[in-house]
Amino acid sequence: MITKSPLSTASGIPVADDQNSxxxxxxxxLLLQDFHLVEKLQHFNxxxxxxxxxxxxxSGAYGTFTVTQSLSPYTKAKLFNEVGKKTETFVRFSTVGGERGSADTVRDPRGFAVKFYTxxxxxxxxxxNTPVFFIKDPVKFPDFVHTQKRDPGTNLKSPTMMFDFWSKAPESLHQVTMLFGDRGIPDGYRHMDGFGSHTYSLIxxxxxxxxxxxxxKTRQGIKNLSQEVALRLCGDDPDYAQRDLYSAIESGDYPQWDVFIQIATEPALANWETRTGWNPFDLTKVWPHxxxxLLRVGLLELNRNPANYHAEVEQAAFSPANVVPGMGYSPDKMLQGRLFAYxxxxxxxxxxxxxxxxxxAPRCPFHNFQRDGAMAGSNGGAGANYHNVHARGTSPSGLGHGEPGLPLIGHAGRYDGRGQEDDYQQAGNLFRLMDAQEKQRLFDNLAGPLSQVPEEILHRQLGLFQKVDPLYAAGVCAALTKRGVHAHYVRNSGFELNADATSFA
Incomplete structure (x- = not known):
């Protein structure tokens, strides 16, 4: 909407003419004294x-979170203490690997970030939108993301870079299977689930x-795009997900998600780890239902579009380090890295x-002694910029908000769990849950980029699929054969297919 307010400089000085320098x-x-021209160009740059x-x-939107089940037995966080209590929220959805101008219908995980103004x-x-991730140690994160970006030489996306990384990281198999399955391309943001993914804590x-x-869990129902439809939308409507979310809210069709938790005591997790061999704080693993x-605890509804995209979506800033009293973290290594990185x-x-x-900005009163820096909108006035030291001490206990201290054991060092941790069973369980048609789409989706990688990488990746489930590797091989890619390669790789192309000989 075009405003009819009188035009002025950023300092409020009226502008006499915005059409002629x-x-x-x-x-x-032109004259340098034309400050309006100078200011306009400087700001544009x-x-x-x-x-x-x-x-x-x-894409982003405002909404409300409504408690449907009090969590008072598990947490003293006030936003959960009463059924019917409402908390204002802001949610930002996103693709992960693409640039800001890229299409939002690509095969990619989707970000699902919620800010609760408690x-x-x-x-x-x-x-x-997935409960797991590709890696379990944050030291690999920059390298992993680089493989999802552009080749430094060609400036093109590179299946070779992607699968070179994945084929050497068995821990990625669970997420790779999700990514190339049906849920790898959600039909917009309203028709997908969201997950905190990490293990957090309540006190x-x-x-x-x-x-x-x-x-x-989306109340709109899970809907996904086929590879063919997604590719068409990349050209016809690269902002499809943004348009769908904005239009739905603008028309009053407010999207909703039921909010659930899985909850466990420390002894229960220890017993589960002993029984299964799975680390409960490993981001590449799920906790089986x-x-x-699942315990339903609330309802999230989005009901208001931002008035200005840059101010409210582009500048929205999230961090998993932001938790309130009654909430906390876990020994999840990826979470520990993100507490700093975000x-x-x-x-x-x-x-x-x-x-x-x-x-x-929080909606509640806040106070600290941080001062100055660029854009200091709330800078403490004439108040002190330091906190008084208490001569007698503060008698701290635990981690600061009444929660117990976290017991830590072991020698400091760098530990490599490869060869000792199971990276295959949960990926195999997911694969075996798929029906025949979904498995075939998984095979076809993988065959596309795998048909473009060197044989060495293809061999490694097929070897990982074989460890997940022999039918997984066989199906991908069959899909590659249909593309005329690897008839000679299969003979040389050791992955010999039966005549029906559904299992290995």
Missing amino acids: LSAGRRGP RERIPERVVHAKG EEGNWDLVGN NHTGERFYVKWHL ADFP HDAQLYRVGTNHQHLPVN
Whole structure:
């Protein structure tokens, strides 16, 4: 909508003419004293803040979270203490690997980040549309993301880079199977689930700790795009997901998600790990629902579109480090890395005072002694810029909000679990849950990029699929054969197919 307000400079000075620059004569050179022209061009040159390295293409909306099940036995966090209690939220959805101008219908995980403006501060639940991830140690994250970006020589996306990484990282198999399955391309953002993915913790009034995983189940029903439809939309409507979300909310068709948790005590997780051999804090693993049932705790509804995309979506800043009293973290290594990385990214991308921006600012009173820096919108006035030291001490206990200390054991060092940890069974369980048609789509989706990689990488990746389930590798081989890719290769690789192309000889 075009405003009819009088035009002024950013300092409020009226602008007499926005159509003609100040010049020396009708055809003469322009004058530097035309401050309106200078200010306009200077601001234009600085309109773009640094793009997110990941999750660059995104959409957002405001909404409410309503409690349907009190969590008072498990947490003292006030937002969960009463059935019917409502908390304002802001949600940002995104693709992960593409640039801001890329299509939002590509095969890619989707970000699902929720900011809860609670009475005790902001809680950020920062997750994806999948319950697991490709890696379990944050030291691999920059390398992994580089393989999903552009080749430094060709500036093109590279299946070779992607599968060179994945074929050497068996821990990625679970997420790769999800990514190339039907849910790898959601039909917009309204028709997908969300997950906190990591293991977090809740702490109750008596100081008991419970570990939890967060699930958000769409009430719109799961819908996905086929590879063919998604590719067509990349050209016809590359902003399909953005348009769908905005239009639905604008028309009053408010999307909703039921919010669930899986919850476990520390002894229960220890017993489960002993029985299964799976690390409950491993981001490449799920907690099976049969062992840890879902408990419905609330309803998330999105009901208001942002008024300005840049101010409210592009500048929205999330961090999993933002938890309120009664909530906490876990020994999940990926989570531990993200506790630092997300806030650090916002400091670089938006600035040291990014929490002052309206979309990021808490709705409750806040006070600290952080001062100055660029864009210090709330800078403490004439108040002190340091905290008084208590001569007698503060008698701290636990981690600071009444939760017990986290026991840590072991010698400091770098530990490599490869060869000792199971990276295949859960991926195989997921594969075996698929019906025949979904398996065939998985095979075909994988055959596309795998047909473009060197034989060495293809051999490694097929070897991993073989360990997940022999039919998995056989199906991918058959799909590659249909493409005329590897008839000679299969003979040389040791993966010999039966005549029916459904199993290995």
